[in-house]
Amino acid sequence: MLIACEFLLDELAKHIETYLIETKVHWLRLHFAHIYQKGFNNDILQGLQKWCNDITVKYPSQIFDSDYFTSLPEKALVSIIERDDLQMEEIKIWNYVIKWGIAQNPELPSDSKDWSHENFLSLKTTLQNCLPLIRYFQMSGDDIYNQVYLYKQILDKNLWKDVKKRLASQNQPIISKILPPRTILSQTLPTRITEPFSTVISEAHAAEIASWIDKRTDSYSVANNPYEFKLLLRGSRDDFTKNTFWNLCNKKKNLVVVVKVKGTDEILGGFNPVGWEKPSSDSYFTFTYCNDSFIFSLKNGTIQNSILSRVIEQPERAIYNDSNCGPCFDDFRMYNNFDQIDQCCCCYIASSIVYENPIRNLSSYDNNSSYFSAEEYEIFQVHKKAL
Numbered sequence: 001m002l003i004a005c006e007f008l009l010d011e012l013a014k015h016i017e018t019y020l021i022e023t024k025v026h027w028l029r030l031h032f033a034h035i036y037q038k039g040f041n042n043d044i045l046q047g048l049q050k051w052c053n054d055i056t057v058k059y060p061s062q063i064f065d066s067d068y069f070t071s072l073p074e075k076a077l078v079s080i081i082e083r084d085d086l087q088m089e090e091i092k093i094w095n096y097v098i099k100w101g102i103a104q105n106p107e108l109p110s111d112s113k114d115w116s117h118e119n120f121l122s123l124k125t126t127l128q129n130c131l132p133l134i135r136y137f138q139m140s141g142d143d144i145y146n147q148v149y150l151y152k153q154i155l156d157k158n159l160w161k162d163v164k165k166r167l168a169s170q171n172q173p174i175i176s177k178i179l180p181p182r183t184i185l186s187q188t189l190p191t192r193i194t195e196p197f198s199t200v201i202s203e204a205h206a207a208e209i210a211s212w213i214d215k216r217t218d219s220y221s222v223a224n225n226p227y228e229f230k231l232l233l234r235g236s237r238d239d240f241t242k243n244t245f246w247n248l249c250n251k252k253k254n255l256v257v258v259v260k261v262k263g264t265d266e267i268l269g270g271f272n273p274v275g276w277e278k279p280s281s282d283s284y285f286t287f288t289y290c291n292d293s294f295i296f297s298l299k300n301g302t303i304q305n306s307i308l309s310r311v312i313e314q315p316e317r318a319i320y321n322d323s324n325c326g327p328c329f330d331d332f333r334m335y336n337n338f339d340q341i342d343q344c345c346c347c348y349i350a351s352s353i354v355y356e357n358p359i360r361n362l363s364s365y366d367n368n369s370s371y372f373s374a375e376e377y378e379i380f381q382v383h384k385k386a387l
Contacts, residue, residue: 011158019130034309053079057086059196064088066222067204070103074129081133085183090135091143096150097134101127112150116183124154129217130157135179197229199236200258200267200378205298212294212308213271213382229256236376240338245326245379246278254382255328258298259334259344267299268346268359270294270329272319279323287330288319295332297359309357317354329378330354334374341372 035052055079056063063069077100080086081093102108104126108119133152140149144167151161164175197203209224211218220226232255233248249255255276259267274290290311294318297307309331311318320328325335331354335343348358349368364370 003202018119027133035082049076049079053083056080057083060086060088062196062203064092065202065204067207068222069096070100072100078129078133081130081183081324085182089183090138090182091140094134094139094143094148099125101130111171118152120151120153123151126155128305133179135165137166137178137180162215198258198292198378198380199233199234200260202377205258205267207298208298208306209269209271209296210382212296213273226384227382228385230384231378232381233379234376235339235374235378239339240322240374240377242334243324243335246276246323246335248326249276249379250278251275252381255327255381257334257377258313258382259338259367259377261344262339262373264372265303265370266360267298267300267303268332269296269298270327270332271296272327272329274319276319276321276327279321281323285320285322285324287317288321289316290318293318293329294314295329295355295359307357307359309355309359311354312356334377338374338377341373344372344374346370346372 020072060080063072063080065308077097078328081097081294086093097365101123105119105122106123109115117152125230136144136148136159144163148163155163156176159176162176165172165174192342198206201209203222203225206227206229207220207222210225210227213222213227214220232252233245238248240321252274253271253273256269258267260267271292271294272290273292274288275288277287277288292311294310296309299302299306307356314330317330320330320333326338327334331347333345336343337343346360346365348362349371358365358370360370360372
């Protein structure tokens with residue numbers, strides 16, 4: 001399709017575009033970030049751009065929290081924030097727009113308190129097509145004074161006066177145009193179209209995990225992630241029991257487990273290239289040798305940095321198979337009914353380790369163990385994307 005666009009074969013490109021939208025929705029969803037980025041680089045692909053925006057307004061974090069957000073073309077950003085049905089708080093939209101604008105001006109000082117009048121003018125010029133689309137009169141007073149006030153110099157003077165008037169009294173006459181509040185959608189797009197590939201991790205997380213699989217020192221970008229993540233199991237959909245795990249995942253290789261820890265921002269998980277094999281007896285457990293498995297904690301919310309923990313000793317104990325448990329690595333185990341209290345555990349015994357680093361804060365460990373429950377968990381099978 002992109003080749004057809006490049007060689008100005010408009011009719012062929014439109015035909016391929018229609019084919020993908022009508023018959024390859026799952027594939028488009030799986031490669032959403034890459035499709036979105038490429039789609040807005042080609043004016044011919046209007047249908048694909050609309051398809052992407054219809055999803056983005058419902059799941060804006062797929063774009064706004066992606067690692068390429070700041071490289072979006074202005075046209076793409078405008079097409080999102082002008083939508084009345086964008087499902088995001090107005091102050092968050094403002095903050096993302098400011099983030100994008102600053103990224104287009106790398107010469108700006110890192111601290112806006114050090115900005116000159118010319119610096120603010122540069123940002124104002126960059127955002128001239130975005131700022132009129134923000135619904136300032138739908139923001140709270142706290143949001144205005146805590147987050148917008150710092151950048152008041154980029155706003156039209158009359159607009160800023162009117163915003164302050166409205167904060168003082170809703171009955172004050174103003175001259176600025178008041179855009180309507182964004183609407184809350186009452187009907188969702190079909191699940192097969194709009195469901196994110198994961199409810200636990202983002203595409204940026206998946207790219208980071210992919211880089212660990214390939215033992216890269218730098219992380220893949222979302223667009224360059226060479227792996228496809230095929231969902232095998234989701235706790236909220238399939239249940240959180242060991243029996244479901246064994247029914248869906250037994251003897252399958254190249255598995256990624258991700259767990260959203262209940263009550264925290266933590267996302268824990270592991271990669272098992274050799275797979276789990278259910279022992280023949282309920283009272284019998286086995287270990288599987290593996291040098292390439294790893295466990296991890298992903299940056300998320302208040303968790304500022306990811307932790308990667310590879311096998312450094314006793315690879316013969318790296319993978320733990322127990323019919324009375326779910327997915328288990330030697331230092332990271334899920335027992336049964338994983339969403340119940342203390343049914344998951346991380347272990348760290350300095351004198352007898354398999355994986356090099358603890359993936360939870362050491363303060364949470366008691367007698368070398370740290371118990372938790374899963375708010376959600378998923379298992380993916382990963383394989384290289386077709387070229």
